[in-house]
Amino acid sequence: MIEHLRAGKTANFHRLKRRLSLAALNGLLTTIRAAHAEPSNNLFVHRRVAHGPAVWSAICFSYEQKPAFLADEAEADERVWGFLLLVEHRGHAAIFKSRLNLPNAFATRYLGRVSAERVDAAIARQDAIFEKMRLRHLSVSGFAMRTKSYEANDLQAVVGPAGASRYAPLGYALRAGQDHYRATPSTGRIALRSERIGHLELVDYAVSVIDDLLGAGPARNDFIRTFARAVDLEEALETARPAAFAVDVAGLAGAIHDTRLIRLVRVEDGNCSQLSTTEVDALLGELGHVLEVGEVAGRLCSLSLPGTQQDPVGAIALNKSDIALRKLDLPLTARVSVEKTEYPLGTDPNRLPLRRYIDKENGYIILFSDPALGYIGGNLFRDGAMAEGGDVLLRYLVTNADLDIVTDEKGTFTQGQTAFDAETTFGAIIASVAEGDDILVCDDLGDEWADFIGLDNHASPPRVSFYHGKHGTLSLGASPFHVSVSQAQKNLERMMLPAAAMGGKINGWRSNYISGSGVHTAIPRVVRGDPNRLAATFELARAAPNAIRRAMIVTSSLSKGAVEQALADIRGGGRPDPYFVQLYQLLMSFFSACTDMNAFGYVVCRP
Structure with missing residues (x-):
């Protein structure tokens, strides 16, 4: 039945941390089905099928979910279909999906991030014309404009360089020749505008993008180079250390209040209750404090409120390719977890403690002893102005x-x-x-x-x-x-x-x-x-x-x-x-x- 699959060229690209065995793949497919209510028989399921230089796997089934616009008391369910196609090639993976998600445990164990610099270099070629761009300010200050967006037929013609180095690209849309791309470098999401195509054509698309990612050199496009650029974390840590840490409160608040993708819950004695608006706002206020980063001890650095380094409230881990939030113990965050609102209260199988959710979503900003550096959205960026000496x-x-x-x-x-x-x-x-x-x-x-x-x-x-x-x-x-x-x-x-x-x-x-x-x-x-x-x-x-x-x-x-x-x-x-x-x-x-x-x-x- 997979010959009936039709989807667009939109996928998230990852680096494989370890080889994906058949046993691991079987465990993944079983876990995906178990995470959904009343799953149907598989419309199709395929495991590690060879196609050219790549190997692909896929699953499709229907399941029941609560309509977002009805309370649980309505006892109304709707049946929806979802699919997931996973392509493996040259130590990387491409994920095409709709209404099915990868389990957190699998993503943590097997999937690593493709650097934003490689994503930029793969599609932001010299002839690329940027049409949309979403930017994040390189600041932990609550007084800065956190994000802004531009849209025009050619952004280079209407956006001046003044202040650009203070912003890092979070996502953009561009055209290169006849091709139209959308990319979110921090998540490895790359989409090419196209008609809906079959599964083997999707595999071919994934292979071509992975080849471009692996063969990409430094970003060559002049326009994107005016913004803060992604740099290698391991290399930067040789000469600089983290100095200040702040949770991306605006992003968290947006997911709770604006898009309503998540809710905050407190789990006590096995009972799950949703935080009230007042409680959420108080918690966000607490998370808004800028924390000082202590000295590096091994790979760990403590986090403390200003002037209280003897009483740390958290810790971060400095890894080769990323910085992880290992601990965050503020009074109002105790026993608070995050659920997706697509599930009824207390039933999200992937519910995460707030600290782990912030870490998984890279929802924090870290400044360094080198003022040119800022870690945002899981990537380290260099501000060109400070790199030139701060003059x-x-x-x-x-x-x-x-x-x-x-x-x-x-x-x-x-x-x-x-x-x-x-x-x-x-x-x-x-x-x-x-x-x-x-x-x-x-x-x-x-x-x-x-x-x-x-x-x-x-x-x-x-x-x-x-x-x-x-x-x-x-x-x-x-x-x-x-x-x-x-x-x-x-x-x-x-x-x-x-x-x-x-x-x-x-x-x-x-x-x-x-x-x-x-x-x-x-x-x-x-x-x-x-x-x-x-x-x-x-x-x-x-x-x-x-x-x-x-x-x-x-x-x-x-x-x-x-x-x-x-x-x-x-x-x-x-x-x-x-x-x-x-x-x-x-x-x-x-x-x-x-x-x-x-x-x-x-x-x-x-x-």
Whole structure:
């Protein structure tokens, strides 16, 4: 009956960890059938049949499942058909399937990953034209745009290189000549658009792709090379070590709340109960903490909450081709497992503890002591900008000597005070940082867009500036920047000065400044400019089609000289502090986010 099989050229390609014997194959087919309710007799089953240089196996049967749109109490079942075709060739395997899944134990024991670099090289040839691309940001920051997608007839013609190195391709669609491909490099999924074809033609397709994977050299396509590129993990671990770990909370939340592919359950005393929305959100919040990675002990590294390295909450294992999550013991994750929603509650035969699910799905990000590296989706990527020495970061750092004397962010206030103290960050912004702005207003507190907003309508082109002031002791860590980066990024869209909101903002600026502790000062919120012409001047800036928008973090906690020295040490072969790695990643994600919003991000700091 297999002669009636018709399927498209879509398969997941894997490296075989060990030879697949006939006994192992028989066990696989038996396990697949046992995982489904009321399986029918096999419509067809074939074991290790030779075809050319390859060997193929296949199975097809029907089974009962609960309709996704009916509760279990309806006691309604539907019968569906599924098939699986497994092709073995040159130490690799291709899996074609519909409604049948490989058991987790089999996949773990026999199937390894094909590197994303080989997938790219096999189909992203020099003449390839990219039409769609889904990207993941190389950052563990919760303030970064995690993913974004592009779609066009030719992406190279419409996507500029600015910020591209901060993103790694998760999946893409391209055309090469008359062929149209879709690929997800992290899972080895490769699809070629075609008519539905028979099983032997599917085997031939699998053979040709595996040959391309094994014969592929480095990716040659110029467009894809502008993004972060996959690199060999074993080689990278010779000179770098993991520094920070974060669960891909956004991906997990999407699978739970958006696509509803999985649910979280707690198993206690043999009873299985689904977590409530409140419990899920609390658990996701707990998983959102960035964990510090300890020193390498053998192949293992401990995971700890910041500042608590003596009390680890997890561990990762550094293998030759991947990094595995071996332990994750956070309070709210205890006894929590993951089920697929296609099964009734408590009946998923492949139910996994949450830690094992996160590991299986490669649902985490790891940063390294080499800031150029990021482990995402089961692949290690190199950020080209950092690989060139990190000088791109220095271009975004602007020095201001007035910040050397700053001792506080805003200072203390007295009744009737008429100006911000000169030794504060706010004072430095007014005195010199925003010196070129003919309009400057203080927007601190309340519905705050920025601490100060400046306009220069006389410049060519006009300029809109949002200033976010902070103070702190000198540091090369990321902690002093989290709040200011968060504030700056969440207000990027407001740099367009939305007309509907401007009336209320302008009315608020007509009053004097009231401190956070309630002190009524005589400091005018309109620092420079005619208060009676604010509506006209802001409308002029809003309507200017060529206006430049600047998001500027002004801080006394960072020295450009210290950053230059840290980068020089890295170039000289030194191992950077993990906190500096996090600082680099946080700031570069901020600058990239500004690029995405057609703005320019800067950090104004001490010399």
